[in-house]
Amino acid sequence: MKLYQKIILISISLSGTLNLSAQHDQLHKFFDQFQGKDGFTTVYITPKMFELFTDIETNDEDFNEVSDAISMLKGVRILILDSVGSLTYNPIKLYDEVSNAAEKISYEELMIIKDGDTDVKFLIREQSKIIEEVLLLVGSEDSFVFISLMGNIDLKKLSALSKSMDVEGLDYLEELETY
């Protein structure tokens, strides 16, 4: 094989794999883009942190259920636009923007829930029948929530969690904004 053919082959394969990972990064850039801006709460819990959870000391009564669900995660990203932030940023626009961007790349819609003026959308990214990422978008007039769960995710386990803990649709995330 001639030199230039080798160069082309190597570079195409290189750029191909990079573009795939770059696509997911593109969505994650949304998190970085709004990080530290007024009205936004962003949290990124890294794979490293999940490793540390194994020897955590806590008196959380739901520890067993939660740690079972946590064991399937590798990373969590959260972006919350609160009511103050929604004065400067349009939550509905953000919702559409992220949702369109996600569908353009390898994310598939799992379910869409319209409850009053609140839109909820679940998207998943599968790799050979394994769900590698779950996106949850919640958009309304005065708030926008964008959650990305990465890992090897079992939706049954995930839905069983809130049942076992006996929580009804209370807004659990509000507490998160205190960080």
Add this chain to the structure above:
Amino acid sequence: MTIKEVYILMEKYFDGSTSLEEEKKLRNFFSNSSNNLPDDLKNYKMLFSRNDSETIPVLDSNFTEDMWNKMNPNKPKSKVVSFNAFKRVLIAAASIILIISVYQWYSKPPNKQFTAAHNQKEMTKQEAFLATKQVLVFVSVKLNEGRQPMKNIGCFHKFQNVIKKNKNEVISKNNIN
């Protein structure tokens, strides 16, 4: 100097055996002589009417080196172009792709540590655990909210089965009759 002497000197000159003084004599003769030269000597007038400085070349110190350089130019000969234009374009394109790939690789966003917004502070293990828990529960609740209507779809299937069952019963009754 007689003409005869001149002839002798010229013979010597062309043999290359004249001394510098003899050559000078010749030059003097030709430059001083008027037009009454014999015809065969007239042709040589130009040769001997030059100045001394011109006949004795002054060699500068670099002469030998310069001469060698001129005789033996050590420059590399321009290579025979073995690639045609198309291949060259291909190589250029491939190189550009390669450079872009490498650039992309290195310009990947840095792997940030767990940070909570506003003040960019790092979370403790406990905080991160709590946050993860809250997120998981939140997602779980939303997931179940979405599944609530699904249960009703399940009812529909049950209803459908009942209808089928009744239908079958009616059909079998008809058959008996």
